[in-house]
Amino acid sequence: MRTYLVISAIGHLAVIGWASFSFPSAKPFEVEPIKALPVEFISATDLTRLKAGERKPAKPVPEAVVKKAEADKPGEDDSKKASKQVASLPPPPPPKPEPAKAAAPAPAPPRPQKSASEDAAEPKPEPVPAKEAKKDEASKAEKDQPVKDVPVPTIRPRHSPAPAAKAEEKKEEKFDPSRIAALLDKAPNQAAPAARSEETAAHSSAGDPRGLDDRMSISELDALRMQVSRCWSPPVGVRGASDLAVRLRLALNADGTLSRPPEVLTTGSGLAFLAAADSARRAVLRCQPYELPSDKYEAWRDINMNFDPRQMLGG
């Protein structure tokens, strides 16, 4: 029996030795880093704006995904491709470079421009304000994309402070779930910061030295609009009141008061128009100072605002 015991012990030792040498250690799992899938939330104000946009007459809205920072990041070929794919999903608009935005990295939360919401507020979009001639690139971009105020859930890399790609969709196909799914599919590859084509009417953001968070959110714009509309008595009863949309340019001080008298941007003639313009100007003058977030002064220092009686009258 002892011999068998010795044989068995030797065999076990051999097996243990072989096992401990031939399985030195488990191979560690190669876990791919989990890619974040950033999601943008659309606030209620976005939704109202979206609905307001639908009322507009069907207009061809070129939708552009502007790829940006390509020159900045030449290495990111995949991501470029990815954003190109995203761009080519909807009816293909040529991607336009948007150099005006390059200086100011866009913040993550959806922050459409002021004039975008203004456009939404009025049923009749007037895409070319006069002042935009001041800024070459900005106005060029604006002309190319006259109406682009239908926000769509977009995906952008969470970690990049740079402007992210955004696909803007047409009005008629405003919320196509399958398309959004396609966009989401592309999302993990879309690591590179790509520019989102946005309205550049706002004077604030272009080349602003303060960097990050200088644009106003929709809710803040709504707040401003509400403060103004409290004081505004629209020209009710005038014939053709619905056509008397007035666009004002407000120059504000940091404390919320007007630094200059408001400037009427809309050109019109006739007593009715003058009355409407006056009422709008009065409203703006009467309601100052406005309560606005002071840390975003750059954003609302110079602001355009629509006074549209049809909106006010529920038309």
Add this chain to the structure above:
Amino acid sequence: MPSNAGDLAQVALSAPIGDFSFLALFLQAHFVVKLVMAGLTLASVWCWSIIFEKLLVLRRADRQTDRFEQTFWSGQSLEELYQSLVHKPTSSMAALFVAAMREWKRSHEGGARPLASLQMRIEKVMDVTITREMDRLERRLLFLATVGSTAPFIGLFGTVWGIMTSFQAIAASKNTNLAVVAPGIAEALFATALGLLAAIPAVIFYNKFSHQLARLGSRLEGFADEFSAILSRQIDERG
């Protein structure tokens, strides 16, 4: 969120990765788990020594029984066969034959008349011999059965103990990251692996041996019946 993910990555990187060799698994384990592992290893060693022994013994027993039956039925004189085997019976069946013959010869050496009770005595002697021989062959087989049925539970006990302590470690480190949990569970599962490793061969060979022994036992019984029939004919002829 990103900072959180960074923390997790940090923890995952700092956690010990990789050393899952047998020795490391054994050394990292809790004392109770170590005890279980050592006990299971010893049980396995003992099991395999029993297995080796039984394999050889039973094969030899089969072969020698075959040979004995061949010579027994070859027409050789029983007396000669008895003389050749009496000092060193080669197999269980030979031992059975020798015991019966010895009883027979003792009854005849005195010149007494063979009695009917001789038949009974011879059968008794053969029964006793069968029991003794089977006992000898079945020795230590019970250990295989015991290990086969209890080793998985012992291993499971070690695993439960190890997981228990590793969960306590998780609670202490306040981190549910898998990298913290995994090494403890791996070393705990090693105990179950050892238990199964000891139990599986034990069960397999126990079944094989018990089947072989049952066949050998029935062969011995058959031979005892036949031999007692032969002897009883002899008794009647002489009587």
